[in-house]
């Protein structure tokens with residue numbers, strides 16, 4: 122095991138989940154446009170068909186202005202010629218309309234398919250991360266990546282790529298035709314365009330930087346809102362609405378400040394750009410007008426009015442093509458930003474030790490051995506939480522963890538669930554290091570009931586059967602054992618009753634009993650319990666206690682105990698204080714010792730509180 126651990130490549134991540142080197146510097150990003158486009162591989166069929174439609178629609182767009190000019194000249198010629206030309210133009214437009222339909226449909230469809238796949242992949246990558254990852258990454262931010270970052274990518278890879286090609290084709294095709302129509306006039310235009318586009322690109326960079334700032338501010342505000350709304354009860358019970366509004370308002374204000382500048386910059390950009398573009402058109406108009414004038418004087422010179430019309434339309438088309446191209450650039454940059462965030466998440470391997478051959482044992486008896494376990498939370502490297510903890514739990518025993526709050530009891534339970542691995546020392550299960558066991562297999566053998574169980578926003582039945590597929594009988598049986606059957610039947614919808622987000626529609630005691638049923642249905646070898654301190658009323662308390670007592674039978678149980686009755690029944694009481702075992706023994710042995718434990722018990726008794734020992 123030690124050898125394996127040495128080989129393990131250490132990876133570091135910053136608070137945003139980006140991979141960094143030992144010094145905290147972000148590694149050169151592994152996201153590039155190619156990888157981005159590679160994401161769309163499964164959609165290549167759709168995209169190719171879309172491209173073909175796009176070629177047709179672009180061709181129509183390039184040819185149409187030519188016919189505009191022809192219409193003008195035909196009108197000057199005869200009515201029959203006018204009718205013929207307009208009909209041809211209509212035919213061309215029809216082809217354009219059909220191909221545009223397919224182009225838009227195919228590209229959007231490809232985008233939707235891609236983003237649906239990407240979201241699922243991303244979510245699965247996030248949910249697979251180790252628990253410590255969620256200690257440092259905020260839920261709001263992660264949800265943001267799932268929703269908005271993926272949407273940005275969707276647009277970039279499909280719609281924006283298609284627009285890029287469309288505009289390029291439009292520009293190149295128009296320019297080619299312009300050269301064909303009149304090279305001199307095109308020369309005049311081309312002398313002006315680079316100046317305009319260079320200015321536009323430079324200014325565009327500046328605007329983009331501001332847009333990025335704006336997005337960042339907005340994301341911060343979003344995270345604040347998510348936090349406040351997801352804990353709206355806490356906000357309200359402390360009448361924190363105003364504070365929440367103020368905090369959120371401040372962030373929005375910050376984004377508004379940037380937004381104000383952005384508005385001005387964008388306005389200036391558009392103004393300047395139009396000025397230059399129209400200047401170019403005026404120049405072409407003057408020179409073109411002169412050519413038409415020449416033609417009127419001498420038909421072998423210059424160009425016809427129709428040709429000038431076509432030419433002007435091409436000029437507009439080229440100018441528009443350039444303008445739209447520059448706006449696309451911003452979208453692509455945004456997509457690269459989003460892709461960096463998405464790829465780092467997609468690539469992130471959960472920092473969990475996985476043995477080359479994960480073991481499953483025939484049966485698990487539930488024997489546990491902690492040996493010199495030291496542990497520090499990765500999110501708080503400066504303080505060691507467990508400082509050499511050694512104890513044993515025999516098969517079928519009930520061991521109570523007691524001690525002052527913050528001593529490390531919950532941490533011990535988290536380590537048994539393998540939410541984290543010890544930094545030093547080992548935890549053994551039936552004599553086998555926990556790390557060598559197949560994690561999914563092991564977790565099926567362990568069930569935990571916490572003080573404040575989290576239920577999901579689905580039916581009671583689905584909550585109870587969360588850990589495994591179960592028949593209605595099994596669900597009911599588990600509910601009966603957990604003293605939950607009666608109250609569930611009292612609901613109009615029975616087991617189909619929806620419990621609301623995080624179980625808000627159930628009382629504390631009811632939630633606990635549903636959580637006990639959810640644990641029992643797994644028929645776990647090892648039961649991890651965190652006794653509720655006080656919140657329950659006497660009736661509920663009794664029912665919960667009865668359910669817990671029943672659940673403990675025939676299992677190895679580790680309980681973070683708060684009640685005298687529990688510790689009295691325990692085979693062993695382990696007193697945890699400041700990350701170390703202060704005392705260990707049975708309730709009566711420990712009382713006889715006149716140590717920490719006795720002081721805790723006495724304090725609890727004199728306080729007239731039936732709860733025991735900690736918190």
Ligand code: ADP
Pocket residue numbers: 256498500501506524525526527528529530531532533
């Ligand atoms: P107890 O269950 O005895 O009250 P805990 O195991 O919850 O104690 O906490 C032990 C110490 O670890 C405390 O100082 C607590 O602040 C810290 N701690 C608990 N959970 C985390 C976490 N997820 N990240 C960082 N520190 C934590």
